[in-house]
Amino acid sequence: MKILLTGGAGYIGSNTLNTLINLNHDVEIIDNLSNNSNLNINIKSKFNNINLNDFDILNNFLANKKFDLVIHFAGSINVSESIENPKKYYENNYVASLNLLNSMIGNNIKKLIFSSSAAVYGNDFKNPIKESDFKKPISPYGKTKLMIEETLKDYDKSYDLKFITLRFFNSCGAQLDGSLGERHNPETHIIPLLMQVASGRLSKFNLFGNNYNTYDGTCIRDYVHVLDVVDAHIKSIDYLFKKNNSDIFNIGNNKGYSVNKLILETEKVTNKKIKYEVLEGREGDPSILISDNSKIKNLLKWSPNYSDLKTILKTAWLWENKIK
Ligand SMILES: NC(=O)c1ccc[n+]([C@@H]2O[C@H](COP(=O)([O-])OP(=O)(O)OC[C@H]3O[C@@H](n4cnc5c(N)ncnc54)[C@H](O)[C@@H]3O)[C@@H](O)[C@H]2O)c1
Structure with missing residues (x-):
């Protein structure tokens, strides 16, 4: 494909x-390398x-290719x-997403998989969160994700996308061999930050709030291994081409870990002391955020195979040692 x-x-x-x-798909990439992206892009793919x-450049590019997806x-x-x-x-x-959708329909490309976020739910919900639950994003980031989701529904109805x-x-x-992992600039995600403290690249970890309504006072979040996220994409491709149906799925582990637990487990996996400072909790951060993943399990036959905390932290540590 x-x-x-x-x-x-x-x-x-x-x-x-x-x-x-590895599955022998013919893949091309568009990226403007704005987020300190991984430079070890697989050489078998075509990078653009x-x-x-830049709508005109994007549109010219798509006009000359016949992408299936x-x-x-x-x-x-x-x-x-x-x-x-x-x-x-x-x-x-x-x-930028609207440019992409408009160029796709203009060039007769009718299938898309979109990376949305748990941020669409906001902070007023019951755990575990279902796809159909109320959505009231509180950040512009979450709002843009929800706006794209809504646009997709309209483009499906009117343009059969x-x-x-x-x-x-x-x-x-x-x-699993630590050859490719997470790197953002600036890094804001908790696991790479903990790894950076363990390796000495960062002097301390900022723990935002220890006064939340959870068993140890720190926020609880749902962590899912990137290999399981990739697998959800592979299963989504299958579903989209077999059923030709649009749908929305949570990708989560259906369980949560507190920030404190992550610190303790990181110390065990890395054998390093994690120095941290407790700061004020961030406005709008819910105490607990856990996905209900029963829909993706039932319809796509997906389940998390690598999302136990040990595998997550071990592989993140292998990667940190590669890039530090
Ligand atoms: N990482 C997570 O835990 C997480 C959670 C929820 C949602 N998401 C979503 O998943 C997607 C991927 O996340 P990620 O962690 O891989 O992020 P990332 O920053 O590593 O990757 C995003 C890529 O998009 C490229 N990019 C940004 N703006 C662009 C533009 N205008 N034109 C071309 N390329 C552009 C960046 O250079 C970067 O390589 C994002 O849409 C993100 O919002 C990620």
Whole structure:
């Protein structure tokens, strides 16, 4: 199958790329390398340095290719930055995605897998969260994801664009041999930050809040290994082409770990002391955020195989030792 990955040089995109190439798909990448993306892009893929905000360049590119499917990872991903600079997020996430969708329908490309986020749910929900639960995103980041989701539903109705939206919870970990993992700039994700403290690249870990309504006072989140996230994409491709149905799925582990637990387990896996400082909790951060993953289990026959905390932390540590 001829597949385009937007954001294919990023963390989840480059890990997905590896698997797609191993499955003998013909893959091309669009990425503007804006998030300190992985430079070890698999050489068997074709890389195109294109900004999705440049509609004419994007449209010319798509006009000459006959892609069967687009997997859309590209975007800006920092929730706090989106509150400080919403313009960047409405442009780089919403307008850029709209460019992509418009160019796709103009060029008769009718299948898309979209990277959405648990941020669409906001902070007023019951755990574990179901796909159909109420959505009230609180950050511009979460709002842009929900706007794209809604646009996709309209484009399906009017232009027959079939999509799978995957709402990722916390994607983490690396390839089992540590050859490819997570790297953002600036890094805001908890597991790579803990690894950086363990390796000495970062002097201390900032723990935002220890006064939440949880068993140890620190926030509880749902962590899912990137290999399981990749597998959800492979199963989504199958489903989309067999059923020709649009749908939305959570990708999560259906269980949560507290920040304190992550610190303790990181110390065990790395054999290093994690120095941390407790800061004020961040506004809008829910105490607990856990996915209900029964829909993706039932319909796509997906289940997490690598998302136990040990595998996540061990693979992240192998990767940290490679890049430090
Ligand atoms: N990592 C997670 O835990 C997580 C959780 C929820 C949702 N997501 C979503 O999954 C997707 C991938 O996340 P990731 O962690 O791999 O992020 P990432 O930052 O590693 O990858 C995103 C890629 O998109 C590229 N990009 C950004 N703007 C672009 C533009 N205008 N044109 C072309 N390329 C552009 C970046 O250069 C980067 O390589 C994102 O859409 C993110 O919002 C990720």
